[in-house]
Amino acid sequence: MTTRSVFAYAAHRIRRHPAGEITLTARCLAPGCRWELDATSDLAAGDEACMAHTGLNPGHDTFERTWSEVSLVTRLDRRDKLPEAE
Ligand SMILES: [Zn+2]
Secondary structure, three states, rough: HHHHHHHHHOOOEEOOOOOOEEEEEEEEEEOOOOEEEEEEHHHHHHHHHHHHHHOOOOOOOOEEEEEEOEEEEEEEHHHHOOOOOO
């Protein structure tokens, strides 16, 4: 390892992968209920599924919902360098 590699610094950016999409999963938190929503990229349909579950099962009105995405980290070139921290 050289001294140069020890002190090398490169700024990076993280963002949603351009080929990726946000997906939603959910599960009902009512005691004893095993209802779960499989991962979907149709977020409105996911919301509808939760509301439909509540409509069919009064009292099942609390859900754990998780949104997920694929992220991409890219190294910035000199033109895109982040401003220095103050
Ligand atoms: Zn339920």
